[in-house]
Amino acid sequence: MIISFAQQLIDGLAALMLLVSFALLAQHRMLSVLHWFAAQGVLLSITAAVVAYSSGHDELYASAAMAFLLKGMLLPWLLWRVIRQLHVHREVEPLMNNAVTMMLALAITLFAFHVIHPIENISELMTRNTMSIATACVLLAMLMMMTRKKAITQVVGFLAVENSLFFAAIGATNGMPLIVEIGIAFDVLIAALIFGVFFFEIRNTFDSLEVDAMQASLVDKDDES
Amino acid sequence: MPLSLQLALAACGVSLLAACSPLILRGHTMQRIALSLLLAMAGLLAMSAGFSGLISGGGSITLPFGLPWLPLHAELDALGAFFMLVIGSLLFPVAVYSHGYFRNEQRITPLLVFMPLFALGMMGVVLAGDALAFMLFWELMSVSSYFLVTHEHQHLENRKAGFIYLLMAHMAGLLILGSFATLYAAAGSFEFAVMREASIEPFWASAAFLLAAFGFGTKAGVIPLHGWLPDAHPVAPSNVSALMSGIMLKVAVFGFIRVVWDLMGPGDFQWWWCALILAAGSSSAVGGVLLALQQHDLKRLLAYHSVENIGIILIGIGLAMLLAHFGHPMLAALGLIAGLYHTINHAIFKGLLFMGAGAVLHSTGTRDMESMGGLIHRMPVTAVFFLVAAISISALPPFNGFVSEWLTFQTALMAPQMGGALLMAIVPFSAAMLALAGALAAACFVKVFGVVFLGHARSKMAAQAQEVDGWMQAGMAIPAIFCLLLGVLPVLFIPLIDAVPQMLLHVSLADSVHAHGWLWLTPVSASQASYSSPLALTGMIIIGGLVFWWLHPKGRVIRRSRMWSCGNPHVNARMQYNATGFSQPLRRIFWGVLQPDEHVHVERRFHKLLTTKVRYTVHVGDLAVKHLYQPIGRLTLSIARWLNTQHQYGIHTNLTWTFVTVILLLALFA
Numbered sequence: 001m002i003i004s005f006a007q008q009l010i011d012g013l014a015a016l017m018l019l020v021s022f023a024l025l026a027q028h029r030m031l032s033v034l035h036w037f038a039a040q041g042v043l044l045s046i047t048a049a050v051v052a053y054s055s056g057h058d059e060l061y062a063s064a065a066m067a068f069l070l071k072g073m074l075l076p077w078l079l080w081r082v083i084r085q086l087h088v089h090r091e092v093e094p095l096m097n098n099a100v101t102m103m104l105a106l107a108i109t110l111f112a113f114h115v116i117h118p119i120e121n122i123s124e125l126m127t128r129n130t131m132s133i134a135t136a137c138v139l140l141a142m143l144m145m146m147t148r149k150k151a152i153t154q155v156v157g158f159l160a161v162e163n164s165l166f167f168a169a170i171g172a173t174n175g176m177p178l179i180v181e182i183g184i185a186f187d188v189l190i191a192a193l194i195f196g197v198f199f200f201e202i203r204n205t206f207d208s209l210e211v212d213a214m215q216a217s218l219v220d221k222d223d224e225s
Numbered sequence: 226m227p228l229s230l231q232l233a234l235a236a237c238g239v240s241l242l243a244a245c246s247p248l249i250l251r252g253h254t255m256q257r258i259a260l261s262l263l264l265a266m267a268g269l270l271a272m273s274a275g276f277s278g279l280i281s282g283g284g285s286i287t288l289p290f291g292l293p294w295l296p297l298h299a300e301l302d303a304l305g306a307f308f309m310l311v312i313g314s315l316l317f318p319v320a321v322y323s324h325g326y327f328r329n330e331q332r333i334t335p336l337l338v339f340m341p342l343f344a345l346g347m348m349g350v351v352l353a354g355d356a357l358a359f360m361l362f363w364e365l366m367s368v369s370s371y372f373l374v375t376h377e378h379q380h381l382e383n384r385k386a387g388f389i390y391l392l393m394a395h396m397a398g399l400l401i402l403g404s405f406a407t408l409y410a411a412a413g414s415f416e417f418a419v420m421r422e423a424s425i426e427p428f429w430a431s432a433a434f435l436l437a438a439f440g441f442g443t444k445a446g447v448i449p450l451h452g453w454l455p456d457a458h459p460v461a462p463s464n465v466s467a468l469m470s471g472i473m474l475k476v477a478v479f480g481f482i483r484v485v486w487d488l489m490g491p492g493d494f495q496w497w498w499c500a501l502i503l504a505a506g507s508s509s510a511v512g513g514v515l516l517a518l519q520q521h522d523l524k525r526l527l528a529y530h531s532v533e534n535i536g537i538i539l540i541g542i543g544l545a546m547l548l549a550h551f552g553h554p555m556l557a558a559l560g561l562i563a564g565l566y567h568t569i570n571h572a573i574f575k576g577l578l579f580m581g582a583g584a585v586l587h588s589t590g591t592r593d594m595e596s597m598g599g600l601i602h603r604m605p606v607t608a609v610f611f612l613v614a615a616i617s618i619s620a621l622p623p624f625n626g627f628v629s630e631w632l633t634f635q636t637a638l639m640a641p642q643m644g645g646a647l648l649m650a651i652v653p654f655s656a657a658m659l660a661l662a663g664a665l666a667a668a669c670f671v672k673v674f675g676v677v678f679l680g681h682a683r684s685k686m687a688a689q690a691q692e693v694d695g696w697m698q699a700g701m702a703i704p705a706i707f708c709l710l711l712g713v714l715p716v717l718f719i720p721l722i723d724a725v726p727q728m729l730l731h732v733s734l735a736d737s738v739h740a741h742g743w744l745w746l747t748p749v750s751a752s753q754a755s756y757s758s759p760l761a762l763t764g765m766i767i768i769g770g771l772v773f774w775w776l777h778p779k780g781r782v783i784r785r786s787r788m789w790s791c792g793n794p795h796v797n798a799r800m801q802y803n804a805t806g807f808s809q810p811l812r813r814i815f816w817g818v819l820q821p822d823e824h825v826h827v828e829r830r831f832h833k834l835l836t837t838k839v840r841y842t843v844h845v846g847d848l849a850v851k852h853l854y855q856p857i858g859r860l861t862l863s864i865a866r867w868l869n870t871q872h873q874y875g876i877h878t879n880l881t882w883t884f885v886t887v888i889l890l891l892a893l894f895a
Contacts, residue, residue: 095877108888115891142887146880154876 006054007129013047014130017167018109021140024160025105026098030083030090030152034076037156040163041071044170047130051170059178060170066185071163075192082196083152093149101147105140112136130171137164155195162188227284230301232274233309237348239267243341247334257327260337261696264320267344271313278306279721285354285418297361298354298416303724304487308351308479311569314707315471315576316344322580322700323464325693326587335372336462342369343468347476356405356415363401363480367394367444370473373465374457386456393443393453400440401480407433408488420488430493437484438501445477445535447505448512449849455516458528459592463583466524470531471576475568478538486729491549491557496648499550502543503651507658509536514665515818518672518811519845521594521804523582526673527575530618533662534571538564540655541633544640547652549730551643556636558726558734559748563632565722570625570711574617577704581611584697585677588690594804596684597677603690608678610701615674617708619667623762625711628746630663631756635748665811672807681787681798713758715746805843812845821845 020040027033045068052060083090094101116132138161145157162184169181243263250259283301291297301309323340327333346369349362371394375387409415412423425433439450446454458466485498513532520526541564549557584607585600586592601608617624620631637656643649682688692698711718720735727733737747747755777783790796812821821843828838871878 111888111892139884139887142880142884146877146884 006050009050010047010054011129013043013050014133014167014171017043017047017130017137017164018133021137021160021164022102022105024156025101025140025144028092028098030088030092030150031080033092033153033156034080034083037079037160038072038076040160041067041073041075044163044167045072047167048170051174055174057174060174062178063170063181066181067166070185070189071159074189075159078192078196079152079156082199086199088150088152092153094147095149096147101143105143108139108143109136112139131168134164134168134171137167140164151199155192159188159192226286227277227282227301229274229278229281229283229306230286230299232270232277233301233305233348233352234299236267236270236274236309236313237345237352239263239270240341240345240348243267244338244345247337250337253333256333256337257324257330260327260333260340261320261324264323264341264344265317267341267348268313268315268317268320271309271316271348273313274301275306275308275310275313276721278309279303279724282724288358291357295357295415297358298418299352299358300354300417301352303728304479304482305351307565307569307722307725308475309348311475311572312344312347312351312472314569315468315572315704318700318703319464319467319471319576319580320700321703322467322583322697325696325698325700326462326464326583328694330462332376335376336465339369339372340465340468343373343465343473346370347472350476351479354417356409356417356420359480359483360398360402360405364398366473366476367391367398370394370461370465370469373469374461376462376465377460380460383460386453386460390453390457393450397440397443397477400436400443401484404433404436404440404484407436408484417483417488421490425489425493427493427495430489431495431498433489434485434493434498437481438498438505441477441481441484442505445474445481445539446509446532447535447539448509448532449853451509451513451532452847452850452854454532455520455525455528455847458531458579459522459524463524463579463586466527467576467579467583470528470579471572474531474535475572478535478542478564478568482542482729485546486561491546491554491730494546494550496547496550499543499547500648500651502539502546503655506536506539506541506543507655509533510540510662511536511658511665512818514662514669515811515815516845516847518665518669518808519819519821522592523585523594523597523673523677524579524592526594526669527578527582530578530666530669531571531575533666534567534575534618537630537633537659537662538567538571540564540659541567541629541636543655544633544636544652547643547648548636548640553641553643554730554732555734556639556641558723558730558732559632559639560636561726561729562719562722562734563629563636565725566632566711566715566719567626567629570617570629570708573704573707573711574614574624574626577610577614577701577708578618580697580701580704581607581614584693584701585611585690587693587697589684589686591684591686594673594676597682597687598680598684598798598801599678599682600687600690601678604678604692606692606698607701610698610705611678612674613705613708615670617712619670620663621667623712623758623765624708625715628712628715628756628758630659632748633659635754638754639748668811672804675802676804676807680801681796683798683803713762715758719746805841812843818848819845820848 017040020036020043023036024033024040027036045064045066048060048064048067052058052064082088112135113132116135120129120131141157141160141164144160145154148154148157166181166184240263243259246259246263247256250256278301283303283306285298285300288297288299327336330336343366346362346364346366350359350366353359353362368391371387371391374390375383377383378387405415407429408420408423408425411425411429412420414420443450458470461469510533513529513534513536517526517529517533520529541560545557545560545564548554548560582592584604585597588604589597589600591597613624617626620626634656637652637659640652643652682690716738719738723733723735723738734748745755745757786792787794787796812819822845823843824841826840826842827836828840829835830837871882
């Protein structure tokens with residue numbers, strides 16, 4: 001009974017995860033993007049904790065704690081600090097009409113379900129239903145990277161891809177070995193720090209954080225040389 | 226290990242030694258001596274390996290080097306022995322010739338490294354007993370010949386030719402690799418011995434055949450895959466051109482026979498394979514000679530003749546494939562012998578022609594026929610040898626070209642009715658193409674010999690040309706003697722080649738050839754056709770002697786005047802036929818095929834009727850280059866440019882490509 005309850009809980013969390021991914025895509029303001037990103041981290045840690053409790057893999061608690069601290073707190077805060085210090089225009093600038101993006105996202109989600117469904121039938125794990133949602137989340141995060149102008153939103157997209165992969169790992173195999181997870185967590189942290197440093201440098205060099213502006217000035221330099 | 230294989234491996238070893246010799250040998254003369262001495266030794270060893278392999282059979286060994294789990298094998302069978310003979314019989318005279326030719330060559334070290342490596346590559350391909358060794362030596366041959374082609378790399382033209390050559394050689398290598406991979410999939414081993422035994426499904430056999438045909442066809446210069454050939458041959462040093470045209474193209478023919486006849490075998494043939502080979506052979510024979518006729522660069526002209534002769538060889542081999550497929554092994558053996566006979570003939574006379582062209586180039590400093598003329602007076606020895614080769618390539622008795630083309634004709638004429646209407650049409654068609662190619666080749670060499678050696682000198686260089694030295698003369702004398710011997714004594718030579726059809730088709734022609742003694746060559750039976758070269762030669766000598774005696778009776782005073790002056794003393798060099806003018810009628814006849822770019826420029830002064838100057842220029846391009854190579858090149862470039870912009874512009878574009886790739890892979894494999 002408790003297993004089936006846990007399964008329902010995990011399925012519910014997975015649904016929320018998908019919702020958050022859509023929400024990330026739909027936001028207009030940078031601040032709310034970060035809010036939803038933090039929410040995604042928290043959701044991840046809750047999922048990890050639930051799986052740990054129901055499957056008895058104790059090391060997943062550590063993963064859950066790490067996800068909460070790192071992905072729910074630290075990373076959003078770091079990014080927020082960057083935005084504040086650099087005085088980035090606090091609006092998300094999409095390359096594509098938002099409605100079109102959402103339609104695309106819907107299609108991608110359907111596609112992910114269609115592709116992953118045959119695999120789910122093989123799995124014996126109680127978390128197997130989350131596989132397709134995790135895949136959908138990865139693709140949605142990639143879509144976010146593709147359709148946003150600002151470098152920061154692309155970094156958020158990149159981190160969201162990582163979150164979704166983490167989610168997929170929990171769903172598919174009850175989490176990766178702890179040592180791997182710690183390694184990845186640190187990698188992501190370092191990546192975020194490096195991104196932060198880069199933003200400063202890029203702004204100093206190009207006077208902008210928009211990807212197009214960087215290209216424009218690179219192309220100009222090519223022409224001069 | 227049998228003697229023949231020992232000799233063959235010794236030839237390879239001597240080549241390798243020659244390639245390493247610049248490490249210890251310094252100084253121009255020393256290096257030149259090493260190059261010609263060691264190459265000549267390798268050539269002699271290869272020849273003797275070929276003879277002993279054809280007479281007493283070969284063998285195979287596992288070489289002590291190679292990858293630990295994939296040892297290399299060397300194998301000398303009748304086919305390999307025959308091609309060793311081909312290699313040796315040209316390598317030896319070229320080595321002798323090189324001693325004179327490189328006398329004034331400044332940078333001899335690269336030649337000393339790459340010429341023996343090139344020879345080693347060719348011999349290695351012939352000796353290879355597994356696909357790995359074959360590809361290794363094949364690439365060695367391609368790459369080292371690239372360095373020889375670009376030897377005079379200070380000229381842009383040479384670098385361009387080298388690039389195209391390297392590109393097409395690699396494309397060919399890739400296709401051949403694909404062919405071996407297909408065979409490997411069927412056999413499960415790289416060894417030729419295993420591949421021979423393995424059976425292969427018809428579909429995969431066709432795939433392997435097509436890959437091999439296109440791969441080896443590119444290397445052999447079959448139209449329309451010949452694009453590299455007319456560019457690469459003229460720019461290489463002439464003795465290298467002799468080796469490339471004389472032997473390297475034959476090594477491609479060898480590879481084709483090895484894969485299609487030996488590794489797959491006549492049981493796997495399908496009728497359209499044979500039709501494809503016959504069509505390729507016919508189009509190469511006629512296309513090559515038509516383009517050759519329109520050239521005025523001597524070596525470029527010879528390069529196009531290589532295309533023609535490869536076509537003739539392929540007609541013989543294609544006929545043999547067709548006959549073997551429809552169950553006429555005796556006639557198939559005849560076709561195969563015709564093809565192989567032409568292979569060795571072409572190696573010898575084309576080598577001689579390139580050496581002759583090299584001698585002319587050496588003395589006049591130009592390859593342009595329009596600035597030669599009258600060289601027979603200043604270079605009589607070269608002229609005689611060149612004439613021998615020209616008669617041979619024009620397929621006139623008593624020299625060797627006639628024998629092999631005659632055998633090819635006999636095969637085509639004796640071929641019974643086979644298959645459907647298309648096949649019934651294609652055999653006489655290819656015979657007709659062969660006849661046309663032969664006639665055009667004769668016309669072309671009348672032009673070459675007339676313009677280069679006869680008449681008056683068209684330039685100062687030609688007027689001051691000197692005869693080449695003894696080494697070069699000796700290098701040209703040897704193949705000229707071979708031309709005569711192969712032409713006069715085919716009855717003694719064919720039983721030697723007979724080992725190859727014995728190996729591939731398990732039938733022998735030796736009895737029927739020998740049936741009427743050494744004097745008469747009777748391919749199948751005397752009631753159908755026979756040819757006696759010695760008698761023809763005797764007849765020609767008698768008639769020629771009589772004519773000479775009648776024209777030059779004793780005691781009559783002979784007055785020499787300027788040639789072709791028709792009694793008019795005021796002729797100058799510009800009033801004689803030149804190369805462009807000579808080929809004008811044929812250019813008219815084959816207008817549609819050649820599509821020449823002609824311009825007549827008339828200059829009038831003072832009055833519209835007072836024409837002061839008429840200038841005619843013509844450019845005959847290669848249609849394959851114009852309609853096949855350039856579009857492919859443009860397409861590749863535009864794709865590359867588009868990809869380049871995709872690389873430069875946009876993180877978003879790159880991300881989108883990643884995304885699309887992920888989605889596609891998911892859709893494909895999930």
